[in-house]
Amino acid sequence: MIFESTHKLLQKYNKCPEEIRGGFATQTIERIQQITNNLRSKVNSTIIYCNFVEEDDCVFGQFASKVEDSFVFQLRKINYQLQEFSLITSGFYICDLSSIQNLIGRERYWDAPIYANTEMVLSLDAMPYFANSVLKIINSLLGRVKKCIILDLDNTIWGGVIGDDGIDNIQVGNFGIGKVFTEFQYWLKKLKQRGVVLAVCSKNSDDIAKDPFINHPEMVLRLTDIAIFIANWESKPENINTIQKKLNIGFDSMVFLDDNPYEREIVRQSFPDITIPDLPEDPALYLDFLASLNLFEVTSIANEDSQRTNYYQTQENFNSTLESFSNVNDFLKSINMCAVVRAFDTYSIPRVAQLSQRSNQFNLRTIRYTEEQLHSLLKSNEWFTLSFNLEDKFGDNGLIAAIILQRIDSFTLFIDSWFMSCRVLKRGMEDFIMNTIVNLARENGFEKIQGEYIQTEKNLIVKDLLSSLGFVLIPTSLWECKLIDYVERENHIKLKT
Amino acid sequence: MKRAEILSQIIDIISVILDENEIEINESTRLLDIDGWDSLSMIQIVVGIEKQFKIKFKSLEYNTWLLISDLIDAIESKQ
Structure with a gap:
């Protein structure tokens, strides 16, 4: 510094x-x-x-x-x-x-x-x-960034109560102090474009809550800007739990914005890790107040950020279709998944660096890489890199996984890093990636692959990853997989060339 | 404000900044003899006193203080 x-x-x-x-x-x-x-x-x-x-x-x-x-x-x-x-x-x-x-x-x-x-x-x-x-x-x-804003609607993103006042009388745009809310919505929209995901959690009937997003001429935010929209009469903590499950991100990366101190307190008691700013009573002060907190610090941006909301919407379609299938395998077969596999390059490095910094859960060793460090890997033949993009019939999921491999000696390849977006869990991606690593190892004459799990507070979901992929624990407390014994792992992802 | 009152407020400020509950300080205590006194705590204490008494010291004054009584003199002269 x-x-x-x-x-x-x-x-x-x-x-x-x-x-x-x-x-x-x-x-x-x-x-x-x-x-x-x-x-x-x-x-x-x-x-x-x-x-x-x-x-x-x-x-x-x-x-x-x-x-x-x-x-x-x-x-x-x-x-x-x-x-x-x-x-x-x-x-x-x-x-x-x-x-x-x-x-x-x-x-x-x-x-x-x-x-x-x-x-x-x-x-x-x-x-x-x-x-x-x-x-x-x-x-x-270190990856401690805010990834999602959960929004209340009435008196938070517009003035008035949609259920009581009706669409013609809520304050947004030129009506009343509507410009305050318009400017607030523009700010939210810019954050969404930068990759912060917006979710709505409102006590309202679903159709009434969505009405302004569809029909109000001066609304800045539209339904396409909202990754998850929940309007019902359940408690907010219950709905926030649903949002968290769908997005699969930590509570500590969420910000909850609600004008009502009572709701804020309930949510705060249920989820102490969520950031819950005490919005000023006067909506005219919302923006300055939130700006002074500077909650949305970031040290990497990637072209994919503006697509993130789409990715989650794709994921949402994926999940609801999944629910209609009784057999997961049949389902995975039906959705035409294909992956693009490449070594890191100038185009993918910003996104790989970002994924390395943002992934806390599916991250085997949680080593954070900057763009600079990734570039330096490419210059040496000690390192092998793989990035994975996944598409399916619902759309493009973007670059969702990256692998960094290190040559230990002429027999041994070590998995330095394996991190993956939690958007694509339970699709057989792990199996596809493992096959890819094995192929790369064989092509380069290695005989075994070693890996290590470094536990953090958040990465328990990969605790058993290596053993489930057929690795065995060796005395150095590393995991090892001998290529000669490796059996190709079945999955429904095709390689796109 | 009486000197005793100024002294007691100074003691409060010093004990908060040095994080010591019971410090023995009187008018004749040498600043340098106070446990934990260093250049940074000195600055924190000066700024703390300025805020508490709503006064501003001159930069040349700092270096002339030897005893707590000098500090009290300086505060009194600005009251």
């Missing part, structure tokens, strides 16, 4: 000869590049770089924006170019100090007497904000 204060930067600028001040930003970015390269040549680590809070030396006043070699101009250019640099440098994240100062104000952020005495460039008040920002990046790198 690298923190260089604006104040120190200003001192560098002050010493910079007048005629080259116009190039100060470029020079600073080059220096940051050098630091990054130096670090990277020695350690393969993630870098968190703090951007620069704004500090005006007031030499040019507001005219500074029009003077290229002013400090203010160069400072803003550095922050902008730092973003561009992080865009092309994987494993390089920016801790947005500048936004902390925007939030709490320069007067609270900077304490000149303290600085004079101690060289501390943040006030004590600013420290917790700073710590929190860094922690959020680290948490996100």
Whole structure:
């Protein structure tokens, strides 16, 4: 983690000869590049770089924006170019100090007497904000991200009560303080497009609750934006349990938004791990309040994110069709599953990195990989990689599993990582993947495959994965599978070439 | 505010920041002799006092304090 204060930067600028001040930003970015390269040549680590809070030396006043070699101009250019640099440098994240100062104000952020005495460039008040920002990046790198928002409807995403007021009288769009809810819905929609899944949990009749989503001209959110829609008169904890089962994600990755303190309390008591912000009473404050919590920190995005809601809807169709079959095998045969298998490449790496960071349950050893680290695997013949995309007659499930294999010696191949999206459990994917690993091992002349299960709080579902696939425990507490004994595992997934 | 009252408030602030319930402090205690006193706790205590008494110290003042009584003098002069 690298923190260089604006104040120190200003001192560098002050010493910079007048005629080259116009190039100060470029020079600073080059220096940051050098630091990054130096670090990277020695350690393969993630870098968190703090951007620069704004500090005006007031030499040019507001005219500074029009003077290229002013400090203010160069400072803003550095922050902008730092973003561009992080865009092309994987494993390089920016801790947005500048936004902390925007939030709490320069007067609270900077304490000149303290600085004079101690060289501390943040006030004590600013420290917790700073710590929190860094922690959020680290948490996100460790896979602790929010994946789903469960929404109440009445007085949460629109004003009024749909069952009482009717579709013409709920506040959204131009009616009443409707713009507040419209802006709130736009925010939710942007999160959905970024890959956060939206679910609805409302005490309403199903048809009445869905009516605005279908027929209200000014609703921003539509039914296609909602992965799971539950409106009935059951208790909210019961319905949230259903949502959790369908999405198959941890409660700690869920956020529950409801204007009603009573509902919030019931849900909180049932599921202490769900994040439940105490929304302000005034809906006009919802957005600012939620923004101040910054709940949706993320350190990787992939092209597939915008499709995530579709994937869950596909999954939902899958499940409801599954219920109508008495024999699971018949069902799996009928849905035309086919998988695309590839080594990692430039296109798949962002998604593989993300899956590595997000998968907590189906994850054999829970080693988190950044894009940078994945790229470096490709450069060495010690490593083999496999990514799996799955399609079926309900649609495309996207890239749902990845395998990283390590050559231990010329006989032994080790499963360094096996992580899979829980959307595709119980479809025979494990068997298909195991066959694929064995084929790869045989083609490369290996004689045995070894694996290891590292237990975490969340990955119990793969505790018996290796033994169920025919591995046996060997004295080193690793699991081993001899290729000569391996019997092809039956499944209903075809390889798509 | 009387000196004794200022002293008792200072003791409260110091004990919260140093996380010590029973500290023996009186006017003639040397700051450096307080258990757990270091540069960071010093800053926390200064900021804590500034907030509590709604005053602001000058940066040059910090280094002149030797005893708790100096601290009380500084607070009194700003009341």
